[in-house]
Amino acid sequence: MPEPVTGEESNSDKVYPNSPLVEVVCEIRFPWDLAVECQRDAFHRAVKKEFPCIFIPSPEPGQPLATRPYRFESVDTVAGVMIAVDKFAYYEKQYQHHEKFIEEFLRLADVFSRIFELDELSRVGWRYINVIPFSRENGILPIRRFLNLGVALPEGVSDEFENLNMVLISRAQGGTITTKFQSLMRPEDKQEAFLLDFDFAMTEGLRFSGLAGYVKRAHDCTRDLFEKLITDEYRRYLRGEAII
Numbered sequence: 001m002p003e004p005v006t007g008e009e010s011n012s013d014k015v016y017p018n019s020p021l022v023e024v025v026c027e028i029r030f031p032w033d034l035a036v037e038c039q040r041d042a043f044h045r046a047v048k049k050e051f052p053c054i055f056i057p058s059p060e061p062g063q064p065l066a067t068r069p070y071r072f073e074s075v076d077t078v079a080g081v082m083i084a085v086d087k088f089a090y091y092e093k094q095y096q097h098h099e100k101f102i103e104e105f106l107r108l109a110d111v112f113s114r115i116f117e118l119d120e121l122s123r124v125g126w127r128y129i130n131v132i133p134f135s136r137e138n139g140i141l142p143i144r145r146f147l148n149l150g151v152a153l154p155e156g157v158s159d160e161f162e163n164l165n166m167v168l169i170s171r172a173q174g175g176t177i178t179t180k181f182q183s184l185m186r187p188e189d190k191q192e193a194f195l196l197d198f199d200f201a202m203t204e205g206l207r208f209s210g211l212a213g214y215v216k217r218a219h220d221c222t223r224d225l226f227e228k229l230i231t232d233e234y235r236r237y238l239r240g241e242a243i244i
Contacts, residue, residue, distance in 0.1 A: 015095060016239060017238070018238045020130040021095050022093065023091060023128075025089055026101070028087065028211065029122045029124075029125075032086050037066050043112055044072055047111065051072035052074075055071040055072075067085060067086060068084060069082035070084070081108055088112045102212075119207060119208055122206070123202065124202045124214040124215065126200045130194075134146070134194060141160075141163070143161065143194075144231070148229055148231055163183050164183050165181075165183070172221045174204075175200060179196075181194065181196055182194070196229075201218075202217070
């Protein structure tokens with residue numbers, strides 16, 4: 001899940017023509033507030049014109065139902081909001097550009113904050129979910145074509161992987177970034193693909209009044225990581241200049 005980051009084209013307001021981005025999510029969390037549980041209808045009325053579709057969460061073992069978000073989605077299913085007693089999030093599945101996305105997120109977060117009087121935040125998160133189709137080369141994952149990913153292995157153990165599933169949690173500017181990288185099969189067309197999932201998070205000293213700055217920092221950090229991680233060959237493909 002831009003400028004350029006996980007899909008955004010460098011020095012442009014456009015998304016890469018061959019962007020792998022399938023979803024972008026920006027989320028805030030806050031101390032439990034039962035007003036959200038009791039008055040979620042007030043928020044939905046405020047955004048019902050854009051997000052009329054209501055999806056009610058199902059229970060999950062070991063997880064309080066109040067923490068399972070209600071989802072309000074657009075009729076075309078390409079964007080929506082999620083709310084629960086401790087969180088608010090906005091997501092897009094047809095991402096246009098980070099500035100437009102941030103503007104819409106801040107607008108909706110402001111509506112939410114005015115209804116529920118948010119002040120203290122416990123987390124600000126920014127997530128990019130990318131799905132990168134590939135074809136195997138002699139049965140091996142062609143990681144080097146797409147990513148500058150180095151893994152140090154013991155002598156005698158090959159770094160030519162048949163399958164991969166890894167999670168890295170790293171410190172970043174003012175927070176942490178969780179990177180999930182795995183090979184999978186897309187269920188809709190049985191095409192193999194890499195899942196490249198970034199989740200940047202800040203958790204210290206957060207106030208709603210500083211939200212715009214936090215979100216910009218989260219975007220910039222994720223942008224830098226994506227651009228450093230992809231190969232020049234894959235970047236040319238994203239720009240429509242080459243075939244992989």
